[in-house]
Amino acid sequence: MNWKFAWKAASRFIAGEKLEDAIRVVRDLNSKGINATLDHLGEHTHTPDESIRATEDIIKIFDEIEKHDVAANVSIKLTQIGLALGDEICEKNLVRILTKAQVTQNFVRIDMEDSSYVDRTLLMYEKMRQKYLFGNTGVVIQSYLYRSEKDILRLGSLQSRIRLCKGAYKEPPEIAYPQKKDVDIAYDRLGDLLIDASIKAGMPEISHNGKIPPIPAIASHDPNRLVQIKELADKRNYSRRAIEFQMLYGIRRDLQEQNVQEGYPVRIYVPYGTQWYPYYVRRLAERPANIWFFISNFFRK
Numbered sequence: 001m002n003w004k005f006a007w008k009a010a011s012r013f014i015a016g017e018k019l020e021d022a023i024r025v026v027r028d029l030n031s032k033g034i035n036a037t038l039d040h041l042g043e044h045t046h047t048p049d050e051s052i053r054a055t056e057d058i059i060k061i062f063d064e065i066e067k068h069d070v071a072a073n074v075s076i077k078l079t080q081i082g083l084a085l086g087d088e089i090c091e092k093n094l095v096r097i098l099t100k101a102q103v104t105q106n107f108v109r110i111d112m113e114d115s116s117y118v119d120r121t122l123l124m125y126e127k128m129r130q131k132y133l134f135g136n137t138g139v140v141i142q143s144y145l146y147r148s149e150k151d152i153l154r155l156g157s158l159q160s161r162i163r164l165c166k167g168a169y170k171e172p173p174e175i176a177y178p179q180k181k182d183v184d185i186a187y188d189r190l191g192d193l194l195i196d197a198s199i200k201a202g203m204p205e206i207s208h209n210g211k212i213p214p215i216p217a218i219a220s221h222d223p224n225r226l227v228q229i230k231e232l233a234d235k236r237n238y239s240r241r242a243i244e245f246q247m248l249y250g251i252r253r254d255l256q257e258q259n260v261q262e263g264y265p266v267r268i269y270v271p272y273g274t275q276w277y278p279y280y281v282r283r284l285a286e287r288p289a290n291i292w293f294f295i296s297n298f299f300r301k
C-alpha cells in the first residue's frame with residue numbers, strides 16, 4: 001500500500017483516500033444521472049475498538065450525503081464492524097448504523113463476504129428486519145454458491161432488496177460452481193427469481209431521491225447477463241424503474257451510460273479509504289488484463 005505505482009494502478013478502481021474524494025466522484029456520477037453506493041473500505045477489524053471506530057466512520061457518511069445533497073446510499077461489510085469478533089458486537093454496531101440511516105432516510109446494503117460468513121450475514125440481516133423492524137437495509141447474493149436459490153426464496157418472504165452478483169472470493173467446488181458458464185446460468189435463473197419476488201411484492205420502484213433501491217439489483221458488467229434479465233423483464237411488462245443495474249467504479253463506463261439512456265436506474269459502487277489493498281486484489285483476480293496494467297505502471301513509476 002505504500003508503493004506509489006501500486007496506488008496509481010489501484011486508483012482506477014478507488015475514488016480516493018478521503019470521504020471528500022468519494023463525494024466529488026458521486027457528484028460527478030449524479031450529474032450523469034447515475035446514483036452511487038459509498039463503501040468506506042475496510043474489512044476484518046481485529047478489536048472491538050477498531051470495529052466501533054469503523055462504525056463511527058460509516059455513520060459520518062450519512063451526514064456528508066445529506067450535507068452535499070447527493071444521491072447515494074452506503075455499502076458495508078459485517079467483518080468491518082466486528083462480525084469476526086462476535087455476533088453481539090456486530091449487532092450493536094449495525095443497529096447504530098441502521099438507526100442513523102433511518103434518521104437520514106437512507107439505505108444500507110450489507111455486502112457478502114467469503115462463504116464462511118454467509119450464514120451469519122444472512123441471519124444478521126434477518127434479525128435487523130424481524131427483531132428491530134428496519135426496512136432500510138438489503139443484502140447480497142452470490143450466484144456461484146449452490147445454496148443461493150434457497151436463500152433467495154427464504155429472503156423473498158421479507159420482500160428483501162437483493163443485490164445479485166457472481167461472487168468475488170475463491171470458493172471450493174463442494175459449495176460453489178467451478179465453471180464460469182454454470183455461474184452465469186445460475187445468475188440468470190436467480191435474476192428471474194428476483195423479478196418474481198418483486199412482482200409478488202407489487203413491483204416497488206427506486207425511490208425518487210435515488211437512495212432506496214428496488215428489489216432486484218443486478219450487479220454485473222457482463223453484457224449477456226444484462227441482456228438476459230432485460231428480456232425477461234420486458235416479457236412480463238416489468239417497470240424499468242423497479243430494477244437497477246449496479247457496476248463498480250472504474251469498470252465499463254460505456255455500459256453504465258447505455259443503461260441510463262435506456263431508462264434504467266444505475267448505481268455505481270464507489271469505494272474509498274486507505275484500506276484499499278484487499279479490494280484491489282479482488283479486482284486484479286477477476287481480470288488478468290488488470291495485472292498487466294499493474295505491471296506496466298511499475299515500469300512507468
Ligand code: FDA
Binds near residue numbers: 111140142269284
Ligand atoms: P465477469 O467477471 O464475467 O466480467 C464481465 C466483464 O466485465 C469482463 O469481460 C470485463 O469487461 C468486465 N470486468 C469484470 N471485472 C472486471 C475487473 N475487475 N476489471 C476490469 N473489467 C472487469 N462480490 C461479492 O462476493 N460480494 C459483494 O458484496 C459484491 N458486491 C458487488 C457490488 C457491485 C456493484 C458489483 C458490480 C460487483 C460486486 N461484487 C461482489 C463482485 C462480483 O461478485 C464479481 O466478482 C464482479 O462483478 C465481476 O463479475 P461480473 O459480473 O462483472 O462478470
